[in-house]
Amino acid sequence: MLDFFAGFLGKLTLDAFPHNPITAGAAVSIVAGTLVGAALMTRYKKWSWLWREWLTTQDPKKIGVMYIVVAMLMLLRGLSDALMMRAQQATSAGSSQGVLPTDMFQQVFSAHGTIMIFFVAMGLLFGLINLIVPLQIGARDVAFPFVNAVSFWLFTAGMVLINLSLVVGEFSAAGWLAYPPLSELKYSPGVGVDYWIWSLQIAGVGSLLSGVNFLATIIKMRCPGMTMMRMPLFVWSALITMVMICFAFPILTATLTMLALDRSLGMHFFTADGGGNAMMYVNLIWAWGHPEVYILVLPAFGVFSEVVATFSRKRLFGYTSMVWALASIAFLSFIVWLHHFFTMGAGADVNAFFGITTMVIAIPTGVKVFNWLFTMFRGRVRFTTPMLWFMGFIVTFTIGGATGVLLAIPPADFQLHNSLFLVAHFHNMIIGGVVFGFFAAITYWFPKIFGFRLNERLGRSAFWYWLIGFLLAFVPLYILGLMGATRRMNHYDSSLGWQWLFIVAAVGVLVISLGVVFQLIQIAYSIWQRKGSMARGGDPWDGRTLEWSTVSPVPAYNFAIIPTVTSRDAFWEQKQSGKKLTAPRYEDILMPKNTPMAMYIAAAALAFGFGFIWHIWWLVALSGFGVVALVIIRSNQTDTEYVITAAEVAEIEASGRKAAA
């Protein structure tokens, strides 16, 4: 009987549940948090509201909000990993072994990188694109609303899986990119790497579907008059990002599949024996991975282009050059991947090629920096929170860019490879570039989505804690890297004199945490005090692009009448000329109905991944069949849309305008 159950659940036994106090604490708090949440939902009878308004929705604005909520939760998880890493390195000098066991430290840094990139940065990215792109192109929806919901739920399934590793089993200890042969079965026999593979695989397929979806949305659903060169810069950045996703994410899918086949079916793609080639993995993963960092940062560039123009009350300087800069960065990002492993021994000629292409990226990026600054030049600049994030970005991103060019020089890279200098560099780009950009975007577009502004004072405090904390946390890492400290190091000799720098860095992370606390307080306080900061008219910043022409919060159909545009900054032109963009003659609007099918498909995918991780083969077969069956059932559903009548549209619009007045 016991044997039957042992086979029934694959490798899953009671040993899989946590024994170590820290993991157990995390597991208990995840379970307890979920239970408390569920209890509160029941207490306030919110389940049907949650189901109706959120879980089954196909509205990209709501999906966008859900993306951002998940990403924020994951930011807290990734931040606590960062705190543990800093605590370990600050205390682990000389005779002290620090606060974390070695294996756990390895899991923590692997989880930190994976979560921050895939579930925070990517989540914020898709959240913002869902919220804003349809509005900026004057569309009512995305090209494939159901696929969009599937993307979100696959992202969430990946997120659930990676957090499940805290409760059941363990996480990968092989770093955020799981290089083989370390990540192969022989050297990582546990389920950690499998958790890594499947949470990324499921979330990655979601990203890929989103890439196709928003590519079709931007190419095919722009409103009349919006030619390519009239699109807002954020839409341009989203378009180019989607193209990059379509080229890069399939490589990730294929690579993860091959690693999974190595581990699960005994193949020899990347193994140290049997004719495998581990360097092939490193090439493939960076052929995805390098474009990926540009996938993250280009939308942030797009955000800043909107923010700077709006708050300088000027049209963006050098629009055309901005577009070409984005396009050339995207192109170049596909031919630089080898700079992640100059030391692999490809030879001087190959290294020189990749070193030079890497340095060349600084040119279009520099074009963008100067265009933003020239946009501010002689503008009437308002120093709101989004502008603070922008100015913090300009400083930190330029420093990060300079250290990046330094790393692009192969001989210098031979010294700095795998050091904390590199760690400081990419945090410089990702926090200073991506994260600051997305925070600016959230502050900037919050009133559009919710109808009231975020509190400015608390936002400023959050910004300053983030900026100062960031510098405190990462400037020491640059210095340590130059002194020879390697990344992922859990212990060092006290005679090196490194400890005080690690302590400064740890203080820096604490200061960043205060910034996050201020952001949470900011959101709570702004909701509480929303009466005083209403922005129902929909245009609180005197904006320039189409999204500001709708009422806030934006109705389900976005635009009662699809606008026709005649220039860039269409809404600004309309306000200047005093002409009405649209005549109020409403029509019936068809919108997609709610459906739980997207969630079911993702749940089946989650079960599929879980089955693969624990070798529960009946579950793999059952859930694989489930995914196929659900897709077939969905494609045979015909009654998938509902009508908002012209009268209802008129009523919604009138109440929105009245509240604004």
Added chain:
Amino acid sequence: MSQQNEVAGIAERAADDKTLFGFWAYLMTDCMVFASLFATYSVLHNNTAGGPSGQDLFSMPYVMVETMLLLTSSFTVGLAILAARNHNRNTVIFWFALTFLLGTAFLTLELTEFSRLVVEGNSWRRSGFLSGYFTLVGTHGLHILIGLIWMLTTVPRLLTDGFSRVNLRRLTMLSLFWHFLDIVWIFIFTIVYLMGNIV
């Protein structure tokens, strides 16, 4: 009334337009998956780890039969789409049925070859070369299987809803998918089998 029909027609054409565009974009992403697998196969194809090479394993006449089956099926699916344009239901069903049979025959031959290799002790566990081979060719085979399931779920709908816009769109996408798999197979035929026999 006629104006309403016209509006509906525009909406449907727009739906066709974006769906077909999205499908082309998806095909491009799938192309990238295959590109990654081809690249890996090319890197690993000499890593036989003391085991057999492609020259020892592949029988060209056998692969030729597979290739002909698949190429013919691409032709028949083309004829099916031509008939669909003329709303000729029985002809469409006939050509799709033939395509289905050819696809099934192809898949049967491929799986037979796979099982022969495994029985002879040359499974994907044997070497990097064979891992690359099974994964590349098997991924193509998996796509063929998906195409067959797709035919089974889409073509019968002609009997219930006729040549509705949705059905026509789905048949068009299905044929695009099938032609795409044919093109991928031509690369597999060339890079895996032909070049495997020369080197």
